[in-house]
Amino acid sequence: MCLAIPSKVIKINDDNTVIVDTMGSKRLVSTMLLEESARIGDYLLIHVGYAMQKIDEKEAMESLNLFREIESKAAGDGVEQ
């Protein structure tokens, strides 16, 4: 129920809606709950037909990197793989 699927904005309409691509399928979603305006190429989290948040790609990479650092450090410390 609380699933929200990251989807890429491919078209902006002028009535508070955008068309997104969710793993190959296109759909119309409302952006009336978004705090910032959506731009083409943004990834949005979609829940029951509404965009609820823009995904921060920088944070996404940072969190991957953070844990990859932990991983490489652990590997260096001799944690079993």
Place this chain on the structure above:
Amino acid sequence: MQLYSDFKMKDDISRLASIISAEVEKPVNIMEICGGHTYSIMKYGLNILLKDKINFLHGPGCPVCVMPVKRIDEAIAIADSPGVILAAYGDMMRVPGTDSSLIKERAKGNDIRMIYSPLDVIKIAEDKNNKDKKIVFFAIGFETTTPMTAALLEEVIAKRINNVFIYANHVLVPPPVNAILDSGDNLIDGFICPGHVSVITGSDIYFDIPHKYHKAAVIAGFEPYDILSGTLLMVRQINEGRPAVEIAYKRAVKEDGNKKAQDLVNKYFTVRDEFEWRGFGNIPKSGLRLRDEFKSFDAEILFKDKLKELRLKSGAGQTGKENALCKCGEILKGKSKPDGCPLFGKVCNPENPVGACMVSFEGACAAYYKYRDF
């Protein structure tokens, strides 16, 4: 989408799991509150990967599962009223009420529509064949989903649609968590907090978990990598004895959440004195209802006579009862697991659910059934 697939990478997952295993000092009990997490944990076998180190307990965070039988009975009664179209999310259709379910009622000829989004409610209302129908939206969901019901109301009012009504069953995450912790008899060391609830609310709603109850709390996303990285932060909090609310899902969750969505919810909804939960009974201040200014949209007021009758019956124990053998209520409190239920997989399965936890794919019983090992 690289951004996304990276969070599923098998190598990273097994490496993170071995780091967690190495860091766990003594076996840890973690409750994941949200059913979406339960589903991912089962799907990717994280419970097996971390066996003997992390015991995942499944919490009260599947909105379909926590709805008591009484509320299903009420939705059925509303759908059975003359001139009503009841719109419900697909997951609610097969949840058993006392004698029936929405899907059975639809087979009997009542007009019950399965919807994907509140926006579909507008479409139903705008269909000229439905002009003299009362369209009732069976609104369920946690903080994640309430803003979308509020957005529906905003649009209904802007478009001057006068035949849409809300049967509000929106609930809040913190009250059942506090109820579990207040009850004292639990083993929980920490909570994986729901990622998408937090997208809306921000991280403050979990303040009590570390500061009043001294348990760890980490907000996590739903990919296996997200859950494991959240679990690692949790294990460190526990080892170091410094409970806090940490966000391991920063690409989506901001500390303050989504203010615009919060404001819209506050405009239309207010907290109820109490709300009944499956397995818990009444929990104070745990559910939302429409504000008095919007009572002309409130299905509980429109159908108050019918619901009063039903509430008397359920108060007298004639309806609203769960199946006595179903352990759904215990599972939602983290006191039992699906395989501890005598009906699991035999009498109760997704085709023939006895309790709500077997209906929604994120119900613990349904997730266990789908990913059980033979």
